[in-house]
Amino acid sequence: MSLGEQWRSARPKVAGLHLDSAACSRQSFAVLDATARHARHEAEVGGYVAAEAAAPVLDAGRAAVAALTGLPADHVVFTTGANHALDLLLSSWPGERTVACLPGEYGPNLAIMAANGFDVRALPVDGHGRLDVDTAARQLGVGPPAVVHLTALASHRGLKQPLAALADVCRDLGAALVVDAAQALGHLDCAVRPAAIYSSSRKWLAGPRGVGVLALHPDLASRLRPRLPPPEWNLSLTVIERLQHGEANVAGRVGFSVAVGEHLAAGAEQMRARLAEIGRWTREALNDVPGWRVVEPLDEPTAITTLTPTGGADPQKVRAWLIDERGVVTTCAEVQRAPFELTAPVLRASPHIDVTRDELAQFAEALADATAEAG
Incomplete structure (x- = not known):
């Protein structure tokens, strides 16, 4: 077959x-069944007990995301979707708020950048809308922004952006590369170990709706300042724990973990x-x-x-x-x-x-x- x-x-x-x-x-049937079984387990033993029992499955999901991104599994945060992941990241950003991205950047991403006070500048592209890496390298070398943001594969145009080449440029310049992989994860090779990468569950990985993921390089994670809980409370929570603080659709996360596992199993x-x-x-x-x-x-x-x-x-x-x-x-x-x-x-x-x-x-x-x- x-x-x-x-x-x-x-x-x-x-x-x-x-x-x-x-x-x-x-x-898949397996994803649907895993999601439904967890929901049933919540009804049988209570949501928080069921969530504790699901920890190994969620850890496996984080490990699978780590394999696809090149970032450590213990720095993978589940979110409600790609938009939520980007907002979590940018709202926690320390210091200067400038971002360079493609002229064809996804509209909701631009809205989140604006809402978090980021000044947006355009990266150079060719006539098709594909990043011009050499020109971008020169431009970024002269005045690097706080964030270099690349949507590796857009939703309105199926052009593969040169993610690996830009990752090399950003690494050489010491610039923070943030990757929107909502269309790219499970579709293109995203294992470039950027500063951060985020995605949704429901697209090419075929997981449930209402689930997303944010993976962070430890160097960036150590500098982030999440809004919640308020830092002045001095709670003994790590940045990763603070980013995933709050209510969650654990059943959806279980389903996503199964879906990304199926993807890796298929190759x-x-x-x-x-x-x-x-x-x-x-x-x-x-x-x-x-x-x-x-x-x-x-x-x-x-x-x-x-x-x-x-x-x-x-x-x-x-x-x-x-x-x-x-x-x-x-x-x-x-x-x-x-x-x-x-x-x-x-x-x-x-x-x-x-x-x-x-x-x-x-x-x-x-x-x-x-x-x-x-x-």
Whole structure:
């Protein structure tokens, strides 16, 4: 049985055609069962007793995240999602609050940066929106910001950013690299040992919604000043304990731990290679659909394919028609997703490793029909 067939057989039968893993992937039976079992255990013995019993599973989840990021397991913090993780980090930041990021930075990230008082400056990019590493190195060398922030794979454009090369630049300059890996963890190689990296559970790792993760380099963790509990209380809590202070959906964290474990068991490198292959298949299938232009290069090693309308089609209406008439789930990426790069909405397809060429051909046919009917 192929890797894709194994992935599909491990999940409930999909109702239609799911091409939206960059938004929310499909959980496996094992993840669903682990989440439900923990919730049941809470009802049987109480939430806090159940949480103590789940500690080994959560530790295994932290260790799996550590393997994917190159950072220590005891510096992995569970959060409610990627946005929460970034807010936790930036609200705890010591000293100067300046950040350099791509012009196509994710809109909600920019909002969190602004809310935490960070002055944003742009990193240089090429004509595709990919980081120009050499120019960035010179720019950062002249006036390094407090934070160099890189979204390794954007949600509105499936371009692989040169994460490893930027990590080398930041390491040489002593700059703090923070990585948004919401689309990249489980999709691209993220084991670059940055100052911090954060992600969500629900995308390519196929965990539950409402769970995320923040992993920290010990050097950065030692300098952070979390808001809660107030530092002046002088409680005997470590920075990591303070960052994960508060109420938690432990069942979701258990499910995420199982999901990331499944990913490693399947083979992270094999998963990356398969996703790259799926991306090529998708672009080949969609390249000649009338009224649309595929944004990414054919061989871009990601499974996110973005479509720009060329004949006036409305991506939001097309998305709705595909769901209502054919059961095909995609995403309409609005301008606010990347407010300083996108000029109009785009349609995004993001199948996981179980998609077949026949299904992609069905999607191409459905997209042509949707464009004629709803565009």
